[in-house]
Amino acid sequence: MSDATTVTRTPAWKLALLGVGKVAPVFFVLLVLIVWITILNPRFIEPTFFLNFLRRSAPLMILAAGQLFVVVTGGFDLSQGSLVTLTVLAGALLAFADPTNTWWVILFLYGMGLSVGVFNGSVTTFLRVPSFITTLGMLLTLKGIGLLWTGGAPRGALPENFRAFGRATIDGVPLLGRLPWAVIILVVLSTLFIYLFHRTVLGKHALAVGDNQRAAALAGINVHLVRISAFTISSLSAVTAGIMLGGFSGVSMNVGDGLELEAISAVVLGGAALLGGRGNMPAALAGALTLQALFTLLNFLGLPSPLRVTVQGAIIIGAVGFAAWRAVRAGHERGA
Amino acid sequence: MSTRALDAPRGRRLRIPIIWWLFIATFLIGWLLVSQFGRGDFIAASNINNIVERSTALGIVAVGQTFAILVGSLDLSVAYLISVTAVMASYIMQGDPNRVPLALLVVFAIGGLVGLTNGLLVTKARINPLIATLGMGLILRGLLNASFQNFAGSVPASFQYLAYGGIGPFPVPMLVFAVLVAIAAFTLKGTRFGAHIYAVGGDRATARLSGIRADRIVIGAHVVTSMCAVLTGLYLASRLRSGAPWIGPDGVYDLESIAAVVVGGTVLAGGRGGVLGTVAGVLIFATLDVIFNQLGISSYTKQVLRGLIIIGAVAVYAYRSREVVG
Numbered sequence: 001m002s003d004a005t006t007v008t009r010t011p012a013w014k015l016a017l018l019g020v021g022k023v024a025p026v027f028f029v030l031l032v033l034i035v036w037i038t039i040l041n042p043r044f045i046e047p048t049f050f051l052n053f054l055r056r057s058a059p060l061m062i063l064a065a066g067q068l069f070v071v072v073t074g075g076f077d078l079s080q081g082s083l084v085t086l087t088v089l090a091g092a093l094l095a096f097a098d099p100t101n102t103w104w105v106i107l108f109l110y111g112m113g114l115s116v117g118v119f120n121g122s123v124t125t126f127l128r129v130p131s132f133i134t135t136l137g138m139l140l141t142l143k144g145i146g147l148l149w150t151g152g153a154p155r156g157a158l159p160e161n162f163r164a165f166g167r168a169t170i171d172g173v174p175l176l177g178r179l180p181w182a183v184i185i186l187v188v189l190s191t192l193f194i195y196l197f198h199r200t201v202l203g204k205h206a207l208a209v210g211d212n213q214r215a216a217a218l219a220g221i222n223v224h225l226v227r228i229s230a231f232t233i234s235s236l237s238a239v240t241a242g243i244m245l246g247g248f249s250g251v252s253m254n255v256g257d258g259l260e261l262e263a264i265s266a267v268v269l270g271g272a273a274l275l276g277g278r279g280n281m282p283a284a285l286a287g288a289l290t291l292q293a294l295f296t297l298l299n300f301l302g303l304p305s306p307l308r309v310t311v312q313g314a315i316i317i318g319a320v321g322f323a324a325w326r327a328v329r330a331g332h333e334r335g336a
Numbered sequence: 337m338s339t340r341a342l343d344a345p346r347g348r349r350l351r352i353p354i355i356w357w358l359f360i361a362t363f364l365i366g367w368l369l370v371s372q373f374g375r376g377d378f379i380a381a382s383n384i385n386n387i388v389e390r391s392t393a394l395g396i397v398a399v400g401q402t403f404a405i406l407v408g409s410l411d412l413s414v415a416y417l418i419s420v421t422a423v424m425a426s427y428i429m430q431g432d433p434n435r436v437p438l439a440l441l442v443v444f445a446i447g448g449l450v451g452l453t454n455g456l457l458v459t460k461a462r463i464n465p466l467i468a469t470l471g472m473g474l475i476l477r478g479l480l481n482a483s484f485q486n487f488a489g490s491v492p493a494s495f496q497y498l499a500y501g502g503i504g505p506f507p508v509p510m511l512v513f514a515v516l517v518a519i520a521a522f523t524l525k526g527t528r529f530g531a532h533i534y535a536v537g538g539d540r541a542t543a544r545l546s547g548i549r550a551d552r553i554v555i556g557a558h559v560v561t562s563m564c565a566v567l568t569g570l571y572l573a574s575r576l577r578s579g580a581p582w583i584g585p586d587g588v589y590d591l592e593s594i595a596a597v598v599v600g601g602t603v604l605a606g607g608r609g610g611v612l613g614t615v616a617g618v619l620i621f622a623t624l625d626v627i628f629n630q631l632g633i634s635s636y637t638k639q640v641l642r643g644l645i646i647i648g649a650v651a652v653y654a655y656r657s658r659e660v661v662g
Contacts, residue, residue, distance in 0.1 A: 076466070127651040130604045136591055137647035144639030152636070261470055274464040310478025317457060317471035324462040 025322065026270050026286045033293040040300045047176045051183055055166075055248070057292040058186040059084070059241035063259055064266035064288035065193040065281065066237025069230040071267050074210040074276025075124060075131030077231060079138035080238040080263055083116055084256030086146045087242025092156040092251040093149060099159040106162070109239050116142070117235030121228030131231075139260070146253070154251040166247015182244050189240070190285055196233075197281040206230055210276025265316050266291050271323055355601045355616040358649060362620050366627035374630035391622040392509040393568050393575075394592055395615065398600075399520050400564020401593040402614045403557040406524070407537045408606025409458050409465040410594055411558065414565040415584035416476035417450055421569025422579030423480065427489040436495055443566050450476070451562030455555030473590065480581050487578040499575035509571060516567070520560075520611040533557060537606030565589075596621060599649045620649070 038044045044053070063080055070077040087109050094108065095101040120138055124131045165185065169178040197203040205226045208216040217223045238256075245255050264274075270287030272279035294315060298308040397414050404411045421443045428439035450472065457468035501508040524530035535543040536553045544550045568589065573579045600617030602609025624645065628638045 123647055123651065128654045129647060129650045130598070130654070132604060133595065133598050133650045134647055136595060137643040137645075139591075139643070140646070141640050141643030144636050144641075144643060147636035148634070148640060265467065265470070268464070268467055274466060304482055306478045306481035308478065309481070310475045313471040313474025313478065316474070317463060317468060320463050320467045320471075321457070321461040324464075328462060 025326070026283050026290055026319075029269075029319065030286050030290045030293060033290060033297055037293065037297050037300060040297075048178055051176060051178070051180055053292070053296065054186065054289075055180040055182040057289050058182045059244045060259065060262055060266060060292055061186060061285050061288040062189055062237045062244070063241045063263040064270070064284050065190070065197075066234035067260070067263040068197070068267045068270075068272055068279050068281060068284040069206055069233045070131070071264065071272050071274060072210045072276055072279035073206050073227050073230045074213065075227070075230070076135060076264065076274075077120065077234040078132065078135040078260045079116065079120060079142060080234060080241075081256040081259035081261075082139045082142040082146070083113065083235060083238040084242040084245060084259055085254065086112070086142045086256075087239050088158075088246040088251055088255050089146045089150050089154060089253070091162060091243065091246055092154060092158050095156065095159050095162055097157040097159050099161045102159055102162045106243065109243065110236060113235040113239035114232060117232030118228055120235065121231035122224075124231065125224045125227045135260075150253075152253075154253060156251075158246050158251060162243070163247040166244040166249075168247075182247070185240075185244070193285070194281045197279075202226065202229060207277060207279065210278075212277070262291060263288070265320075268323070269316070269319050273327070353601055353613055353616075354652070355599070355613045355620075358652065359616045359620050359623070362623050362627075366623055366630075370627060370630045374627075374632075391618045392513050393572055393587065394589065394596060394621065395513050395618040396516060396571065397565050397568040397589050398593040398596040398614050398618050399516055399611055400561040400567075401597050402520070402600075402602055402609065402611050403524075403533065403564075404465070404561040405594070405597050405602050405604060406533050406606055406609060407554045407557040408540065409554060409558065410469065410604075411454060411561045411565075412466065412469040412590045412594075413450060413454060413473035413476060414561065414568075414593060415588065415590040416473045416480065417447065417562060417565040417584070418569040418572065418587070418589055419579070419581050419584035420446060420476050420480055421566045422573040422576070422583055423484050423488050423581055424579070425570055425573045426487075426491050426577075426579040427484070429489060429491050429495065431490045431492050433492040433494045436492065440570075443570065444563065447562040447566035448559055451559035452555060454562065455551075455558035458558065459551035459554050477585070484581050487580045490578045491573055496574050496577065499571060509575075512567075512571075516564070517611055517615055524610055529553070529556065534607055537608075539607070592621070595646050599646060617649075 034045070043049050063084075067077055067080060090112065091105055091109060095105045116138065120131070120134050123129050123134045164181060166182055168181045170181070170184075171178050173179040197206075205216070205221050206229075208219070208221055209223050209226050213223055216226075241259070242256065249255060266288035267279070267284045268274060268287070269290055270280060270283035270285070272284060291312075294312065295308070298311055303311065397418065401411060401414065424446065425439045425443050428442055429435050454465075454469050454472055457463045457472070458465045461468075497508060498512070499509055503511060522530075524533060532543070532548050532553045535546065535548055536550045540550050543553075569579070569584070572583050576583065596617040597609070597614050598604055598617075599620060600609065600613035600615070602613055621642075624642065625638075628641070633641070
């Protein structure tokens with residue numbers, strides 16, 4: 001039996017590469033954007049600048065990775081953004097600028113994320129509330145908790161060793177120069193996410209549940225457990241993104257606003273089908289990077305900032321339209 | 337599935353949907369709580385008016401949202417369309433009653449265009465409605481914020497009749513809302529377009545195979561949704577005497593209208609539900625607002641409770657159906 005499994009097993013990198021080949025468009029778009037930015041500002045691809053770009057992209061990429069787990073199971077997680085905000089607010093309030101508090105605060109924040117994820121997942125799967133509504137309710141609730149807890153304005157501050165995850169660097173690394181912690185964390189987590197999604201039973205089950213929940217259940221998959229795990233991964237990724245964002249953009253009431261929709265856009269740019277059953281982790285990560293590159297490009301182009309939003313909207317529609325057109329041509333009835 | 341929805345209006349025995357029981361329960365519990373612990377009288381006429389007033393803006397847009405959701409779509413662009421309408425209307429009117437027709441023409445044309453585009457993106461381009469209407473909302477938001485930063489223009493006094501006028505004891509907005517609900521309910525239950533909406537929302541492929549032009553129905557539903565958002569924008573402009581770019585997103589009309597529709601018993605996947613449920617959903621929200629106010633609960637706590645109540649209300653009957661949800 002173990003023989004049979006080892007024979008059919010392809011190495012993780014090959015599988016990832018295969019996936020990349022299948023969902024190429026987002027990588028092409030990313031490449032075009034990066035080349036374009038580089039033409040406008042050649043220093044962009046210098047290691048220091050590029051690593052800084054990756055650092056700024058890290059929270060959205062991590063959010064997108066978490067969101068992908070929920071999206072492939074056929075759901076949405078709209079509570080990510082408000083969980084990011086709550087993470088930053090609660091972190092500042094609990095740690096109150098005292099470095100000795102950092103570790104238990106981080107532990108507490110992950111505990112909070114765990115409960116949010118388990119709640120979202122359980123309500124969706126046991127009570128059969130559509131995840132759009134569950135997580136929308138959670139969005140309002142978490143926002144309310146943030147306001148209630150802080151009294152309407154941020155209080156406290158994040159200690160230096162807490163902020164390090166978002167903004168500290170390792171100096172003097174050969175070839176790269178200053179290497180941000182956030183990039184190291186990003187690389188480690190991306191590897192973990194790709195492994196989880198493409199190489200573990202959980203990833204396969206998530207896809208199966210999203211494709212056809214009933215068939216998956218009949219095939220013996222514990223649908224409840226898979227969906228709860230997906231929401232939990234999403235919430236934990238939101239806490240991680242919150243810790244990073246708190247590190248480099250500081251404490252405010254609206255750090256997380258709209259991030260959930262950006263994460264969903266990133267996932268869809270990466271070729272995932274909303275309503276489940278199709279998704280690819282490297283492409284989702286690239287989708288987040290693409291979105292961030294787009295923001296950077298529009299910034300460099302000097303567009304008035306309100307119009308940037310318009311362009312962003314048009315591009316999201318265009319990219320998803322293109323993906324839908326390809327999906328339909330490839331024989332998927334549903335589009336994207 | 338869809339036959340049940342079609343049979344319902346002709347049903348032999350009139351069954352009160354569970355959502356109305358929920359509303360009655362909310363109302364009675366609120367009454368009890370407020371009379372025990374609150375300040376002031378819950379059933380005072382001013383209070384009832386208050387509930388109706390709060391309901392109008394959300395109600396109109398939610399009635400429209402019901403159409404999009406019934407065909408299995410949804411519309412996240414309504415909040416910004418409301419802003420665009422309010423700002424454009426008051427900008428064009430500039431306080432001059434003679435320019436009202438022109439303003440109405442322009443805003444309804446914009447609404448029609450937005451609805452049509454949403455519908456085409458969802459049907460012909462096969463873009464997931466969440467993404468299509470989210471993108472549309474972003475486009476509108478950018479254009480609006482690039483052109484206007486603050487209150488623009490003003491509406492003439494005569495136009496404020498829409499928000500402040502009254503016929504007999506009834507305020508005009510309430511009558512407008514009632515007429516809109518009646519038209520919407522009749523459209524859904526009594527016309528071919530309505531029947532097709534349920535058919536397409538229940539199962540698009542089957543509807544198409546039965547000879548229904550499914551794409552047109554979806555596009556039509558999106559146009560209705562946008563037109564209702566335009567009406568909300570006009571109401572808010574009339575009420576505030578001028579339009580500002582932030583009035584739509586500040587009211588969270590996109591997500592709140594979806595929440596109201598779904599709390600009202602319309603299934604998010606489409607094909608089942610109706611306008612009357614949505615009205616009950618909106619009234620529940622409004623009643624809760626009044627209860628919270630009377631009990632002196634802080635707006636922050638209100639938000640926490642509201643989120644949990646949305647989840648709870650949907651859970652009440654979602655659990656009763658054997659449906660698999662996403």
